Amino acid sequence: MVAQGIPEIGAYIGFLFVSTVALIIVLRLLITPRDPRPTPEKKKPFESGQIAVGPGRTRFIIQYYPYLLMFVVYDVIAMFLFAWGLNLRALGEAGSLPVLVFIIVLLIPLGYALHLANHRENW
Amino acid sequence: MLGPLQPLVDMVTSPLFLMIVLFPGLTSIAIIGALLGWLERKVTARVQLRIGPLYASPAGGILQMFADLIKLSFKELFVPENSDAFFFIMAPTTGLVIGAALVGLIPFAPGLQIANIEVGLPAFLAIITLSPSLVLLAGWSANSKFPFIGGLRALFQQTAYEIPLWLSALGVIMMAGTLNLAQIVAAQSTGWFIIPQALGAFIFLVTSVAEMERLPFDLPEAESEIMMGWQAEYPGVLFLAAQGPGFVKLYAFSALFTTIYLGGFLGPSLLPPLFWMLSKTLVVIVLIMLLRSTFPRVRLDQLLRAGWTTLLTLAIVNIGITYLLVVGLPTF
Known part of the structure; x- marks a missing residue:
């Protein structure tokens, strides 16, 4: 039996x-070397040698x-655009105006939130 | 003929089993991941006027990563004290599973695709969304300061690139009118999407490099700042499991970029489709590796600000351009 050009020997x-x-x-788990007497420092978290x-x-x-x-x-809101983009060819101009309003309504609060986020004293 | 063994032989030689085990599945992912590790060292060395791996085989050290693999897997395996051993081991191994699951969605040639599902493109992007959470979990479970900082950086980095990544992929979906990756390739038989979607392809490349946590966006593991970040505490074979998903994701994302922008397996028919797919993928991989060796690392606040302003604006502009290309000027 040949699947898309891969000969049977390939499976084996x-x-x-x-x-x-x-x-x-x-095998590696069986024969691995184990440290019989680990020093207390060995299992400490790494902190640049200190x-x-x-x-x-x-x-x-x-x-x-x-x-x-x-x-x-x-992130949740951006997903709604996928439902529109997927059917764009079928919808044509039909859904354009609501989506345009949707994007503008999204962007105005986003701009204000970015403005606030850039000021450290607000948070 | 074989008696009771016949069902087993049938299973082992069935096309799906071949694809999962051999190509494009597990065996090829392991080998290609290791070869990409070698290629990355060689490309970086060539850019920096060094030689790179040389001695591990007659052919210019091509077996270097396999030698590293053997060395790392025979190191002592221990878990640092006071760490959460379950999540500490679970996070990198789950990362490997996620990376391999991505490759299963890519159509490498007509019919050579493990999972041809209707929502291929969103499924790919949704699976990859899990990986920053795993990085945070790994960093938290190690009970150490550098991994913890690295995990938090991964979390913030995700907020910067995630929305532009999805919105740039939306341009392709608007052009193709489908979410199925095989049908997206078929829709490109008249012309590759990288020409009408040049801006979207650029945003997708930048954000996918940020998603892969590679330079210039390798903040969660920044070697020179926080000492490999979330990977700092991993010993031996677990370090291998933590490093591996990076190369598997590089392979999967380059294959996805090829599929949705560069026409996938389409090409002149004098060579098989698989050749075109793999050679285009290799070109994208080398491009991403060149980014690594030429750009310095950005700061976290620079990345967040650029992601939320420049990249997001460009992604929305790209949606507008795509709308004009598909529908034309609206009359309202």
Whole structure:
């Protein structure tokens, strides 16, 4: 049986490759060297060679928070344009004016939100 | 003839199994991903007037990544203390699955496509949306400061490129009138979409480079700032699993760019469609690699501002141009 130009022997080669990789992973887990006495520093998180200070999951300043808020709103709204764009050839001019109004209504608050986002003192 | 083994042989030689295991599926993804790692080092070295990998095979170090693969897979595997071991291991391996799932949607030749679904293009973009969340999860679970910062950067970066990426793909959908990738290729038999969609193709290229977290937008793993970011804590084979999706996504995105803008597998019929598909993909891959070796890294606020102002405006302008091309001047 030949599938799109791939000869039957190809299936066996592919199967052999995948099973060889699986075998290597299993063997590797069996014969891997284990450190019998790890030093306390070994499992510490990386901090440029220093002893790690404080917890890793600290409170962190969400510095660009306004962009996240804008994203939550506009990512959903942008999807509505797909329903229109997909049927554009069938619709022709029929849906143009609502979509134009839709885009303009979208862009005015977006511009204002960007204006606010660029001012650090607002957030 | 083979008795009880016959169903097994039938399954192993069925066309879908061949495609999933061999090409364009798992085996080819692994080999091409490793070869792209070599190609990236060679291209970067050539731009920077170095030699690059040389000794790992007679043919200019082409086996370098396979040597790295063997070396990394035999390193000791351990999880840093106080980290969330489940998510720490789950995040990069799921990333590999996501990268491989992307390749399954691409039509490489007529009929040579694992999943020919009606919503191919949005499905591709929707699957890729998961990967920044995995980066955030990996960074959070490591319980270390650099990975945590890298994960948060991935989150912010997604907000910058996501909407222009979708809106630039909308231009193609308006031209083709379908979401199916095979039908988008068929719609380009009269002319490639990169000519009417030049602006959209540019936005798509820029935003997809940002999505792949490659230079000049590799903020989540910025080597010289936050020490590989979210990958900093990964040992041995897990580091391999964290690096791998980058190359698989590079391959998948270049193939998608070829499919929706460069006519996919279409080309003069003296050579097979697969040749045209792979050679166009290779050109896009080398272009993206040249971006990596020539541009410096942007800052996060620059990326956010450019994404929300310049790229978004250009994407909406592109939708307007596409409307004029498809429908003509509106009369209202």
